[in-house]
Amino acid sequence: MAAVAQCVRGALRPRLPLLSVALRTSPRLLCAATQQKNTGQNLEEDQSQSQNEHKVEPSSAEKLLAEEKAKLEEQLKEVTEKYKRALADAENVRQRSQKLVEEAKLYGIQSFCKDLLEVADILEKATESVPKEEIKDENPHLKSLYEGLVMTEMQIQKVFKKHGLLRLNPVGAKFDPYEHEALFHTAAEGREPGTIALVSKIGYKLHGRTLRPALVGVVKDA
Secondary structure, three states: OHHHHHHHHHHHOOOOHHHHHHHHHOHHHHHHHHHHHHHHHHHHHHHHHHHHHHHHHHHHHHHHHHHHHHHHHHHHHHHHHHHHHHHHHHHHHHHHHHHHHHHHHHHOOHHHHHHHHHHHHHHHHHHHHOOHHHOOOOOHHHHHHHHHHHHHHHHHHHHHHHOOEEEEOOOOOEOOOOOEEEEEEEOOOOOOOOEEEEEEEOEEEEOOEEEEOEEEEEEOOO
């Protein structure tokens, strides 16, 4: 009862005299109201704390989502780079393959052409070995044979040209180690050193690539 009285006195101090009188008759009601007030304050504090916790939780979730987003973006970047490199590698392979196919088409007859060059050399030597003064109407058989050899040589050169095979007869040209093979050096008046003075054997190029270098004699320094 002493505690109830003390509770009543504490509640009555700030109140009006009339309310004080009323509460004297119902001290138990006053304590109950005070307890309800305290309980309400506690509930408000609990709700506020709960709201604060809820506010903290979304921030943590957002942080996790941001980290996951950064990881996914980094993985996407890596995959994109790998994809670009794979495309570049595939394009390089395609270009190399296409180049190999084109070269195979151009130079696939290289071995065959080399064999035919020997035939062209023989025809050239045959025509050069016939004395020009003997080619007369009085020698119709020799004349016919010579003309046939010349026509055959001309025709084979046309066939060579059709397939990209061209002669190299570089008399007077500057010596080029990629197209010529020096057999000897010789002195030649009135000619620039390093130029070709004599062609011992005709060379050939197939589509710009040296198939057989010309065998030459090069002018040496005086």
